[in-house]
Amino acid sequence: xxxxxxxxxxxxxxxxxxxxxxxxxxxxxxxxxxxxxxxxxxxxxxxxxxxxxxxxxxxxxxxxxxxxxxxxxxxxxxxxxxxxxxxxxxxxxxxxxxxxxxxxxxxxxxxxxxxxxxxxxxxxxxxxxxxxxxxxxxxxxxxxxxxxxxxxxx
Amino acid sequence: xxxxxxxxxxxxxxxxxxxxxxxxxxxxxxxxxxxxxxxxxxxxxxxxxxxxxxxxxxxxxxxxxxxxxxxxxxxxxxxxxxxxxxxxxxxxxxxxxxxxxxxxxxxxxxxxxxxxxxxxxxxxxxxxxxxxxxxxxxxxxxxxxxxx
Numbered sequence: 433x434x435x436x437x438x439x440x441x442x443x444x445x446x447x448x449x450x451x452x453x454x455x456x457x458x459x460x461x462x463x464x465x466x467x468x469x470x471x472x473x474x475x476x477x478x479x480x481x482x483x484x485x486x487x488x489x490x491x492x493x494x495x496x497x498x499x500x501x502x503x504x505x506x507x508x509x510x511x512x513x514x515x516x517x518x519x520x521x522x523x524x525x526x527x528x529x530x531x532x533x534x535x536x537x538x539x540x541x542x543x544x545x546x547x548x549x550x551x552x553x554x555x556x557x558x559x560x561x562x563x564x565x566x567x568x569x570x571x572x573x574x575x576x577x578x579x580x581x582x583x584x585x586x
Numbered sequence: 587x588x589x590x591x592x593x594x595x596x597x598x599x600x601x602x603x604x605x606x607x608x609x610x611x612x613x614x615x616x617x618x619x620x621x622x623x624x625x626x627x628x629x630x631x632x633x634x635x636x637x638x639x640x641x642x643x644x645x646x647x648x649x650x651x652x653x654x655x656x657x658x659x660x661x662x663x664x665x666x667x668x669x670x671x672x673x674x675x676x677x678x679x680x681x682x683x684x685x686x687x688x689x690x691x692x693x694x695x696x697x698x699x700x701x702x703x704x705x706x707x708x709x710x711x712x713x714x715x716x717x718x719x720x721x722x723x724x725x726x727x728x729x730x731x732x733x734x
Contacts, residue, residue, distance in 0.1 A: 451649040478613040487614035489655015496651040519681040
């Protein structure tokens, strides 16, 4: 699968998610190695009014989305993959006023489960604000009209 | 940014049983539309159904990140209200298990503080929709707390 197809697929995937549109998430980069999304800074995302730092929930949404859509970088066909679990470790708080980027990759794909990991960062991916791991369930391809294929991952 | 007197706001909210100003003081909580309900000695948090919180358009289902953000903020408010922490706790880590789809309807959350030390608190959060005994997600997190 070509990188341009992966980019197009991840953009289409993201455009379907209403809450991600509300947050203004966009695809920054996508290829076979992984996916980077951008979360623009916004005052509505502030979690600590004393510092102006954005809420952990917005970072979690960014990383759940990045890890979830990164499955589209690793699978030959688009599949719906609900999150089984997600863990975020905060290295340091997000700097107010700056966009946050989320990078994620699939490091193991099995017939039923996909293991992903990633980072959230602002200025430098080597100084992440958070490390993330997430596990996703493979549900198979959505059924197509006309009946062919899509009988789930069983 | 502005100084916010959370201590006074919490006291006012508990006395008046009006939690709106406390919620409104945090823009993210206002954005997702969170609410607080006091049931006797317990606090239950509510996330009313909202189109803007939908992730999966097909079911439709609430975005997993919104459920996580709601649970994280519930834990922060719980610590502020019951444990007398004077400032908003700072998140250290957050781990969530998704047990069932969060459908397009109201979601509730309740918290359990398993340990509060001088510097760190450990909180477990359960979120449900139809029945508390059938949670849609469970989470646990650590917060760093500044004592006064």
